[in-house]
Amino acid sequence: MANEVPQSINLLTPVNTPEDSWERLYEWLFSFGKYILIAVLGIVLVVFGFRFAFDRINNDLTGEVNTMSATLADDFFRNNEIKYNNWHRLLSDMNRISAEQQKNSTVVASITESVPSDVELVDMSYVGGRVSMNFIANDFQAVQGYESLLKKNPNYDQSSLKVLLNKSGSSSNKIEFSVGFNINQEEAAESAAAASDTSAPSEASN
Numbered sequence: 001m002a003n004e005v006p007q008s009i010n011l012l013t014p015v016n017t018p019e020d021s022w023e024r025l026y027e028w029l030f031s032f033g034k035y036i037l038i039a040v041l042g043i044v045l046v047v048f049g050f051r052f053a054f055d056r057i058n059n060d061l062t063g064e065v066n067t068m069s070a071t072l073a074d075d076f077f078r079n080n081e082i083k084y085n086n087w088h089r090l091l092s093d094m095n096r097i098s099a100e101q102q103k104n105s106t107v108v109a110s111i112t113e114s115v116p117s118d119v120e121l122v123d124m125s126y127v128g129g130r131v132s133m134n135f136i137a138n139d140f141q142a143v144q145g146y147e148s149l150l151k152k153n154p155n156y157d158q159s160s161l162k163v164l165l166n167k168s169g170s171s172s173n174k175i176e177f178s179v180g181f182n183i184n185q186e187e188a189a190e191s192a193a194a195a196s197d198t199s200a201p202s203e204a205s206n
Helices: 018-072 075-113 140-152 185-205
Strands: 119-127 130-137 156-168 175-183
Touching: 018 075, 075 119, 119 140, 130 140, 130 156, 140 156, 140 175
Parallel strands: none
Antiparallel strands: 119 130, 130 175, 156 175
């Protein structure tokens, strides 16, 4: 018996039943959708692997940093660091002032060697190119003689030269006096260079 052709369409009745929709979804999941799920799963696994590797590297670096920090925070290393820094500054200062100290030593030696025998040097200071000395002389002529020697020395600034009588010493024939003057830096440098040149051959011969 042939199927009868319906004379009308009921719009309230769907053509595809729910069973047909679930069947199509099932077919799609097991055909094209499974490849999408596999791709997403692969991406997730790759991201997880990179994250795991980076976290492990980060944890290792953090552990090393913490170990080094704990080592450096120890009192032994901290005290050694302070000590070595002080030594470094001391050596730097010594290298910086070695040339200046050598010149000062030459100047001081030339001053003390020029003191006559009838004048006794009590104390001396040399600061910033200024020389200050205290003496005891046997008589006033000795003071005048030493003053004339200082005025003839080109290494000393004559405008700054001052000779002051302080007072009589413990004995009536003793005179205490002070001397102050500035060093001519250029003249002193030339004299120091000449002294070093003359001492070099003697050292070589020894």
